[in-house]
Amino acid sequence: MSLAILRGHLRSSFRALGHRNYRLYWTGQLVSLIGTWMQSVAQGWLMYRLTASAFMLGLLGFAQFLPVLLLTLWAGVIVDSMDKRRLLLLTQTAFLIQAALLATALSTGVVKPWMVLALAFVFGTINALDLPVRQSFVVELTGKEDLSNAIALNSAAFNTARVVGPAIAGILLATVGEAGCFWLNALSYVAVIASIWRMDLPARPSVRFAGRRAVETMMEGIRYARSVRPLRNLLTLLGVTAGLGFQYMILLPVYAREILHAGPKGYGGLVTAFGLGSLVSAAWMTRKLDRWALRRNLFIGLLSAAIGMGTFAWSRTLELSVAMGFLAGFGLILYIATTNTLIQVTTEDRFRGRVMSLYTLMFVGTAPIGALVSGTIAQHFSAPVATSFSALVLLGGALWMIRRLRVLAAREAVTATVPAATEKVG
Secondary structure, eight states: OOHHHHHHHHHHHTGGGGSHHHHHHHHHHHHHHHHHHHHHHHHHHHHHHHHOOHHHHHHHHHHHHHHHHHHHHHHHHHHHHSOHHHHHHHHHHHHHHHHHHHHHHHHTTOOOHHHHHHHHHHHHHHHHHHHHHHHHHHHHHHOSTTHHHHHHHHHHHHHHHHHHHHHHHHHHHHHTOHHHHHHHHHHHHHHHHHHHHTOOOOOOOOOOOOTHHHHHHHHHHHHHHHHSHHHHHHHHHHHHHHHHHSGGGGGHHHIIIIISOOHHHHHHHHHHHHHHHHHHHHHHTTSOOOHHHHHHHHHHHHHHHHHHHHHHHHOOSHHHHHHHHHHHHHHHHHHHHHHHHHHHHHSOGGGHHHHHHHHHIIIIITHHHHHHHHHHHHHHTOHHHHHHHHHHHHHHHHHHHHHHHHHHHHHHHHHHHHHHHHHHHO
16 A cells, blocks of 8 residues: 555544644543543442442442433533533533542542442533533534544544543552542543633524423424434434443443452453453544445444453453453444434434434433443342343344344335336336
């Protein structure tokens, strides 16, 4: 391959970074997400250290994701009616304060399990607004032409952080403890706040919806998503698979301490393995793909995740667990990033904030149910049984997806045949 061709491939793979505002946003997000993953790993480790209970890990996930379930549809109305940059500045500042409070409680020795749960709930409340505003903000930075590439690069940043953050967290947990992770996370939000301030964007006037009008606006978005069949199918599949199939992360402290006996560094390594698989998947998604390739990715992603997670559940060696974690991470992000792209390119601009709030509801808002289910199964049976249940849900999603692909292929074949027959008759 010549140098010119290689440069062309690189330019195409990173074309969204050619937009200054997106470049600022992406850089700040990368730093902040590293801190967020450090806190996520340390938070689960702290709760298991304080309680030694798989159910409490499930309850922690429930507390963190419940606000998304309750608030995200209202958040979509807010996102569609207010300046997104101002909203992002608000959420990032709130995240900084939440991380600092958690770090202070631990550093002063007053931390209790209920405090960790309460602050996880606060994090989830902020996240209910932050997720849809970030999802719908990207198109304002790049335009629709480079949107799919921007989504893939966002996924790459998320999963780079998912590799780096847990690796750093594992070292810090084994040396200075959880507080170091929380303090560094608080500091990381300064980077994203600074990047948002530096953006050159026209101010958008706020549109206030009060009372009945706000409810009507929210319901309008729901009706729109229901009326567009691809959106309805994508969101339904995401809700089932994300709610019951994505909750492996909450049980990783159990695997690290009780099953693999790998300690805090091993725990960080397991999270990093999932992140490495996710990063490879995100890099794969930076290519330009047509709709059929994207649809195939949904099936491949779900099947890969099911195989990886099912094998991970019963592995008793760290090496095999890391390898299967890599495969599961690859599959999950391939599926999630593809779903995000298909939803965004299908949605009309005026409904984007509300539809992305539905995406957030299906992706994150269903997590409290899944977290409680996984924690309860793990407490009464075992962590491998709970993870196997998640793998079966993902396998069911893959089988449904391949059926849909066959139906779509048959429908398009009929559509292509009719004009040809008409021409022949004419």
